[in-house]
Amino acid sequence: MNPVPLFLIIVTLPLLLGGCGEKEVPQSKLVERQGITYLVNSKKPFTGKSSSFHKNGEKREERNYKDGKKEGLATKWHKNEQKYNEANYKDGKKEGLSVSWHENGQTMTKGGWKNGKREGLHLGWYENGKKQWEANRKDGKLDGLWVYWYENGQKKAEVNYKDGKRDRLLLGWYENGKKEEEGNYKDGKEDGLHLGWYENGKKQWEANYKDGKLDGLWVYWYENGQKKAEENYKNGKIVSEKYWNSKGEPVDTYEEILK
Structure with missing residues (x-):
């Protein structure tokens, strides 16, 4: 199995450690206009954290924004509180390692992103842990x-x-x-x-x-x-x-x- 490319580690670590501010609002209070996210009725690009929830009250998603664009860690969860996806963003585009999990906690997909496009080896697994697929990407293309x-x-x-x-x-x-x-x-x-x-x-x-x-x-x-x-x-x-x-x-x- 190929190791995770060094560029993914270099890019992902500062994104994980970085913050976008303390302000947190419901995702429903945000609106996107021409690729930039704002608070509803605001003309200033949003900086801070947003969240949304499943109908059962459990957290569904958490995002960070900087100047109206996704920045840093974005996380999603299944209804049973099991983490569904973790991805990092830089200037609104996916950057670094993205991982998804099945509802039972088994890893579902894993792969790198560069400037918003898939890059390098991407892997997928069945719920039972057996490998489902693997594919290489270059500049987003197979x-x-x-x-x-x-x-x-x-x-x-x-x-x-x-x-x-x-x-x-x-x-x-x-x-x-x-x-x-x-x-x-x-x-x-x-x-x-x-x-x-x-x-x-x-x-x-x-x-x-x-x-x-x-x-x-x-x-x-x-x-x-x-x-x-x-x-x-x-x-x-x-x-x-x-x-x-x-x-x-x-x-x-x-x-x-x-x-």
Whole structure:
């Protein structure tokens, strides 16, 4: 597991220690105008602390403001008093480490922010403590490997990103560990051969893509292995088609194989 980046520690610590003043008001008494927060009926940007509460009387959220912008620590709670989220702000933008928790106290998400955008490794967990996903961000965009797991710990998907777009290989699995899907992407678009399988391991479909459009043969099979459909595409448009029922007998239309 990668350690928390040093820049997050350097940025977060002074924000945690800093204060925005003693004045505290209900969040309902504040209003935002053009990105700046004011007390209702006031023309002076608000500096101080605001809070809101759940219907059961427990605190819901607490924020700090400086000159009308969020500054320092902002905290949210679940109805059962368990902390829900902690995030830091600088000049109105998220900065440093942000952490969220499930209602049972288990960590839900964790990741860094820089100038209001997600940065570096971000992680997510299920309520039972098992990892749900992990993804890298650069300037707020997905960049690098994104991985997702089922709650039983089995890997569900792996997707590569570059500058926020899918790039290179995508892999997907069923909860039983059998492969569900495989395909390549280029600059965010499907490119080349894509394959899909049934949960029993038999091939379900295969298709060729070029620049995000179907191009070439697209084939689909029944779960018993019998060919179901064969369509030929050029630049995303179908040019020929053949269909069969589950017994292997030719049929005239796609609708007939759905019966």
